[in-house]
Structure formats: structure tokens, C-alpha cells
Amino acid sequence: LYRKSASKELPSFLLLGPLGAGKTSLLTLFANGTASSTHTSQEPQSAVCQLPLSIRSSEDQYRSENDTSARSQPKFLLLDTPGHGKLRRHAQSSLTTASALKGLIFVVDSAAVSSASGLTEAAEYLHEVLLLLQKRHTQGKTSKDPQAIPVLVAANKQDVFTSLPVGLVKSKLEGEIAKVRQTRSKGLLDSGIGMEDESGADEEGNWLGEYGAKEFRFTQMEEHGVEVTTVGGNVRGEGEEKGFVSDWWSWIGENI
Numbered sequence: 001l002y003r004k005s006a007s008k009e010l011p012s013f014l015l016l017g018p019l020g021a022g023k024t025s026l027l028t029l030f031a032n033g034t035a036s037s038t039h040t041s042q043e044p045q046s047a048v049c050q051l052p053l054s055i056r057s058s059e060d061q062y063r064s065e066n067d068t069s070a071r072s073q074p075k076f077l078l079l080d081t082p083g084h085g086k087l088r089r090h091a092q093s094s095l096t097t098a099s100a101l102k103g104l105i106f107v108v109d110s111a112a113v114s115s116a117s118g119l120t121e122a123a124e125y126l127h128e129v130l131l132l133l134q135k136r137h138t139q140g141k142t143s144k145d146p147q148a149i150p151v152l153v154a155a156n157k158q159d160v161f162t163s164l165p166v167g168l169v170k171s172k173l174e175g176e177i178a179k180v181r182q183t184r185s186k187g188l189l190d191s192g193i194g195m196e197d198e199s200g201a202d203e204e205g206n207w208l209g210e211y212g213a214k215e216f217r218f219t220q221m222e223e224h225g226v227e228v229t230t231v232g233g234n235v236r237g238e239g240e241e242k243g244f245v246s247d248w249w250s251w252i253g254e255n256i
């Protein structure tokens with residue numbers, strides 16, 4: 001019984017993102033050290049992972065480089081969710097029920113976002129997730145401890161020849177989220193929702209980032225307590241490039 005409650009207290013990170021982005025592959029790599037082959041996920045799953053010795057954690061920052069005493073690397077729970085649009089309620093409920101949630105990892109396929117439909121799919125999902133976090137922060141403001149949850153946009157599949165470089169993945173997503181935001185807001189106005197007295201407040205509450213801004217930048221999320229970082233990597237890869245995920249590990253180390 002004691003053990004059970006102890007494992008419940010593990011800090012957790014949540015994997016989200018479109019179909020086939022590489023979430024489950026990443027989970028197997030982080031949990032087992034090698035990426036296993038996967039099938040489209042239909043259910044959420046989780047695994048206990050431990051920060052590799054080469055990665056420093058936030059707790060470690062005051063330790064001397066010369067301190068050779070054994071340090072125990074922190075463990076955490078990694079939660080995987082299905083990317084399929086019809087199964088995203090799993091992701092949403094994990095977002096609200098996960099205990100000790102330290103961060104979200106939004107995985108995107110850097111090659112898929114080079115197509116218009118792939119980009120729209122990723123941006124719509126990311127918009128939805130960020131808006132949830134923004135609302136959570138707004139509501140939390142009245143409580144003692146408004147939870148700030150950082151987001152890692154993991155630009156995966158950098159090994160693929162047609163993938164976009166990280167900077168471009170980021171700017172394309174920002175540009176597309178601006179469009180999603182515009183469409184959503186126009187949709188609300190057209191439908192008459194938010195035309196009543198509290199309309200202003202309502203429309204503002206459903207607007208992601210800086211209210212009324214034409215452009216969207218991930219940095220606009222900071223005033224809503226959400227720090228978004230875009231980092232490239234690849235879970236799989238041919239031959240020499242066996243996968244590159246150390247920068248994602250570092251992000252976890254900083255946020256654990």
C-alpha cells in the first residue's frame with residue numbers, strides 16, 4: 001500500500017500530439033533505452049522512466065561537479081495518449097487527472113508538418129491544448145498556487161529527409177495557430193455566442209495568447225503561465241544516427 005501511494009507521487013509528464021507523431025516510440029525509448037515497434041494507440045498507457053546519469057536535473061544544480069558521491073537520478077511517470085482525433089478525450093482527461101504533472105510533451109512529425117493538412121492537424125491540436133492550459137491558469141489564479149505547466153514541442157523525425165528544421169517547425173506552427181485562433185473567434189461571433197453582456201470576457205477567455213494580436217508567438221503564452229519550448233530530435237534513425245533525444249531529456253531534467 002505504501003509503495004502504491006509512493007509511485008502515485010512520482011512527477012509525471014504527458015505525451016500528446018497528432019497520429020503517428022512518435023509518442024509511443026518515444027515512451028518505449030525513454031522507458032527501455034530502445035524504441036520498440038508500435039501500433040496506433042487506442043488506449044493511454046504509462047511507464048516509469050529514470051533520468052539518465054548524463055542528464056542533470058533541476059535538483060542537481062547546486063551540486064559540485066566534483067561531487068562524486070552517488071546521486072540517485074529522479075524517476076518520473078511518462079503518460080502516453082492516442083493521437084487519433086476521436087480518442088483525444090483520453091488526452092484531455094489525463095491533463096486534468098494526472099497527479100504531480102510537471103510538463104507536456106507535444107510530439108510532432110517534422111516531415112508531416114511540411115504538408116498543409118499535416119500542419120493544420122498539428123496546429124489545431126496544439127491550439128486546443130494550449131487553450132486548456134491557459135484556462136487552467138486563469139482559473140488557478142484565484143487559488144493559492146496557480147500551476148504553471150511548461151510545454152515541450154518535440155519536433156520529431158529530424159532524421160527523415162523531408163523533415164523541416166526545428167526553427168521552421170516552430171514558425172509554421174505559430175503561423176497556423178494564428179489562423180486557427182482567427183477562425184475560432186470569427187466562428188464564435190458568427191454563431192452569436194458571446195454576443196450577450198459578458199461577451200467581451202467570453203471572447204477574450206477563448207482567445208489564445210495576446211488578446212487581439214494578429215500574429216501568434218509561443219512567447220505570448222508566458223503571461224498565461226505557459227512556457228513553450230521547441231526542440232528537435234528523432235526517436236528512430238538509420239545506421240549511425242541511432243536516434244537523438246538528449247535535448248528532450250535535458251528539458252525533462254530542467255522541469256522535473
Ligand code: GTP
Pocket residue numbers: 017018019020021022023024025026037038039040041042081082083084107156157158159160233234235236237
Ligand atoms: P498514435 O498512437 O497513432 O497517435 O501514434 P504515435 O504518436 O504513438 O506514433 P508511433 O510512436 O506509433 O510512431 C509512428 C511511426 O513513426 C512508427 O512507424 C515509428 O517507427 C515511426 N517513428 C517514430 N519516431 C520516428 C523518428 O524519429 N524517425 C523515424 N524515421 N520514424 C519514427
Ligand code: MG
Pocket residue numbers: 023024025038039040041080081082083
Ligand atoms: Mg501511440
